[in-house]
Amino acid sequence: MIIVATKRVPALEGFFREEDDGTARLLGGRCVKCGASFFPMQWSFCRNPVCEGAPLDEVELSHTGTLWSFADNQFSPPPPYPQADPFVPYGVAAVELTAERMVVLGQLASGTDTKTLSVGVEMELVVEPLYETAEEIRTVWKWKVADKS
Incomplete structure (x- = not known):
């Protein structure tokens, strides 16, 4: 009998959440004092240099944005x-x-x-498999050009 892994699990716990419908949201922090948002979540202190706030709330961040920069990696990581x-x-x-x-x-x-990308295009968050084990599919967040429909 062949068992196929069907349980999808984030490769990095606490960085994003994938819903049953396939949509995803990054998980970040928001300072209670100044309202600054951060990714990834950090519980210990606000990273805004002009704020001395300590409590941060976990929040779901935007799942869309604007392409700011990009690179084509043609080499293996060291x-x-x-x-x-x-x-x-x-x-x-x-x-x-x-x-x-x-x-x-x-x-x-x-x-x-x-080659088809340009800075300023609208992007959306997606989740794709990183690797599979016998028990689960480990996933990561990625960016794709947003659907216009």
Whole structure:
């Protein structure tokens, strides 16, 4: 009998949440005192240099934003980072979140051709598999060009 992994689990707990309908939200923190948002979440103190606030609330961040910058990585990452064998080039995107106006870095979704991208295009958050075990599919967040429909 062949058992197929069906349980999807974030590769990095606490960084994002995937809903049953496939939508995803990054999880960040918001300072109770000044309202500044951060990603990833940090519980100990507000990172705003002019704020001395300590309590932060966990919040769901925007799932859309504007492409701020991007790169096409044609080289394998150096140790100690995991390396695919064979190496497959991948793109990364820096996306400015719509509501929070902060930039979040992530890989580009599978099938995204960096030659078709331009700074300023609307992007949306998606979740894709990183690797599979016998019990689960480990997932990560990525960015893709937003659907216009």
